[in-house]
Amino acid sequence: MVFRLQEYLAAKHLTWDESPAQPNQWEAWAGQSTWWETLRLWSGITWDTRRQLLSSHFPRFSPHLQGCVLADGAGDDSMLREWAVTYAAGLAQQLTNDWQECAAAWKRSRQIERKMAIEAAFSEVLGRVNWLAWQRGGLWAEEAGLAPPRQSELAALVLGTMDSLPTSEVSVLVGRIWCSGAPYGPTIQY
Numbered sequence: 051m052v053f054r055l056q057e058y059l060a061a062k063h064l065t066w067d068e069s070p071a072q073p074n075q076w077e078a079w080a081g082q083s084t085w086w087e088t089l090r091l092w093s094g095i096t097w098d099t100r101r102q103l104l105s106s107h108f109p110r111f112s113p114h115l116q117g118c119v120l121a122d123g124a125g126d127d128s129m130l131r132e133w134a135v136t137y138a139a140g141l142a143q144q145l146t147n148d149w150q151e152c153a154a155a156w157k158r159s160r161q162i163e164r165k166m167a168i169e170a171a172f173s174e175v176l177g178r179v180n181w182l183a184w185q186r187g188g189l190w191a192e193e194a195g196l197a198p199p200r201q202s203e204l205a206a207l208v209l210g211t212m213d214s215l216p217t218s219e220v221s222v223l224v225g226r227i228w229c230s231g232a233p234y235g236p237t238i239q240y
Contacts, residue, residue: 054087081112083148090118097124104127113137117152121159130164134171138199141190142176142183153193165196173200181205 079085096104104124108116116133119125125133140240141149156165169191176199177186184205188198201209 053078079139080125081150085156086115086118086151089115090122093119093124094122101126112148114146114148114152118155120164121122121152121161123159123161127167130167133169134168135175138172138187141187145186145189149190150193153190156194156196165194168194169199172196176200177202179205181209185209 071223093104093108108119108125108129111119113133113136116129117137120130120133140146145147149196155166159165172187172191174183179202181201184201191198
C-alpha cells in the first residue's frame with residue numbers, strides 16, 4: 051500500500067472534525083476498499099491522540115479493515131484478541147473479499163508480539179475445526195507470513211493424505227474422502 055499526500059490530508063481532516071459524518075457514513079467508507087488507506091491513516095493518527103474516538107468507530111470497520119488497522123499498530127490488546135478470535139472463526143466459514151489485503155498488511159507489519167498473539171488465537175480456534183475450515187485459515191496465515199495454526203486430529207489426518215501416497219489401510223480409507231466416497235473398509239467399524 052502506498053500512502054499518498056491526498057489520503058494523509060483527508061485522514062488529518064477527519065481527525066480535526068469534531069463531529070465527523072454520521073455513523074452510517076463511516077460504515078459506507080469502511081465498506082469501500084478505496085477508502086481503506088485514508089481510514090488506516092486516520093486510525094493511526096487518532097490512536098495516538100484520541101483513543102476513545104477510534105474505539106467507538108472500530109466496530110464499524112469490516113473485519114479485514116480492522117485487521118489492517120491492528121497490523122499498523124493502532125488498537126489495544128483486547129481489540130486484537132477479540133478481532134483474532136472472531137476473524138479466525140470467520141475465515142473458517144469462508145474466505146471473503148479483501149482477505150488478501152488484510153493478510154498483506156500483517157505480512158508487512160513489524161508487530162511481532164501481535165503476530166504471536168494471532169498465531170495463538172488462530173491455533174485455539176482452528177484447532178477445533180474440520181479440515182476445510184482449517185485449510186482456509188491456514189491459507190490466510192501463510193499469506194500473512196505467520197506460522198500455520200494447530201490442526202485438529204481429523205484435519206491432520208485428512209490433509210496428511212494430500213502430501214503422500216497411502217501407506218496404511220486407514221490412509222487408503224481417508225483417501226476415499228477425496229473421491230467423495232465413504233471411508234469404510236473391512237476392518238474399520240463405526
